Amino acid sequence: MADQQNVCPRFHRAVELIGKRWTGAIIRILQNGRARFNSIAAAIPELSDRMLAERLRELENERIIARTVIPETPVRVEYELTEKGKALDAAFCAIARWAETWVEPASEPTKEAAPALSETVVADR
Amino acid sequence: MADQQNVCPRFHRAVELIGKRWTGAIIRILQNGRARFNSIAAAIPELSDRMLAERLRELENERIIARTVIPETPVRVEYELTEKGKALDAAFCAIARWAETWVEPASEPTKEAAPALSETVVADR
DNA sequence: CGGGATCCGAAAGGATACTG
DNA sequence: CAGTATCCTTTCGGATCCCG
Numbered sequence: 573m574a575d576q577q578n579v580c581p582r583f584h585r586a587v588e589l590i591g592k593r594w595t596g597a598i599i600r601i602l603q604n605g606r607a608r609f610n611s612i613a614a615a616i617p618e619l620s621d622r623m624l625a626e627r628l629r630e631l632e633n634e635r636i637i638a639r640t641v642i643p644e645t646p647v648r649v650e651y652e653l654t655e656k657g658k659a660l661d662a663a664f665c666a667i668a669r670w671a672e673t674w675v676e677p678a679s680e681p682t683k684e685a686a687p688a689l690s691e692t693v694v695a696d697r
Numbered sequence: 698m699a700d701q702q703n704v705c706p707r708f709h710r711a712v713e714l715i716g717k718r719w720t721g722a723i724i725r726i727l728q729n730g731r732a733r734f735n736s737i738a739a740a741i742p743e744l745s746d747r748m749l750a751e752r753l754r755e756l757e758n759e760r761i762i763a764r765t766v767i768p769e770t771p772v773r774v775e776y777e778l779t780e781k782g783k784a785l786d787a788a789f790c791a792i793a794r795w796a797e798t799w800v801e802p803a804s805e806p807t808k809e810a811a812p813a814l815s816e817t818v819v820a821d822r
Numbered sequence: 823c824g825g826g827a828t829c830c831g832a833a834a835g836g837a838t839a840c841t842g
Numbered sequence: 843c844a845g846t847a848t849c850c851t852t853t854c855g856g857a858t859c860c861c862g
Contacts, residue, residue: 617703646823745835
């Protein structure tokens with residue numbers, strides 16, 4: 573019957589952290605190596621500069637990514653995962669595997685085709 | 698150097714789905730068995746009824762949970778994970794493991810104690 | 823290039839009251 | 843018990859301009 577204890581606060585923080593809008597995508601990109609601001613922006617076209625900057629700062633505050641300034645002209649700024657960030661790899665792989673199996677790539681193209689939830693009613697148990 | 702291809706849309710959908718506010722916690726609760734509306738609500742005190750109802754409907758539309766109505770008086774409604782929902786278990790376990798290692802349980806209690814990000818500047822590379 | 827500052831409309835979310 | 847409806851506040855996020 574599974575009576576519920578409260579959700580583990582650590583888990584809750586974690587899932588709300590990596591699940592926050594765009595952070596998943598950003599981390600995913602940094603998982604194949606360090607990248608520059610515009611490089612990340614180019615990989616996520618729907619994401620505005622402002623949002624990207626905001627999310628990068630948040631992730632930096634969480635110590636998931638590290639920011640490195642290289643004072644050339646023009647300046648170059650690189651982002652990369654910290655140890656904490658790299659440790660997320662296993663979790664992200666697990667999510668990716670689930671997505672491959674269960675999530676259709678496109679959005680809902682055949683709206684009529686979907687069987688429209690059947691109300692499951694049980695006489696008794 | 699890791700030049701970026703776009704983020705896999707399946708992965709992106711998945712992470713934004715399970716990462717949406719509260720959905721992680723709700724799924725987590727259902728992972729130890731089916732539960733009723735008020736039971737879930739009790740396990741997540743910060744979550745309002747309206748939000749819970751909304752998230753449950755969304756998860757039902759995604760076929761991650763199933764809703765069963767048992768017409769007693771008063772009515773009883775039970776929620777449980779579908780196969781798609783149960784398949785999330787591995788991913789959630791991976792996240793939980795990461796959280797145990799890297800996320801402190803409480804929020805930031807010692808605000809001054811935090812060393813306040815060091816600006817990493819590299820002379821050159 | 824890599825952002826920060828500001829403005830503003832849209833959307834999410836909380837509080838409360840009510841219903842079958 | 844399991845929600846809906848309504849209102850109202852807060853936040854999110856896009857657009858635009860600016861700076862070192």
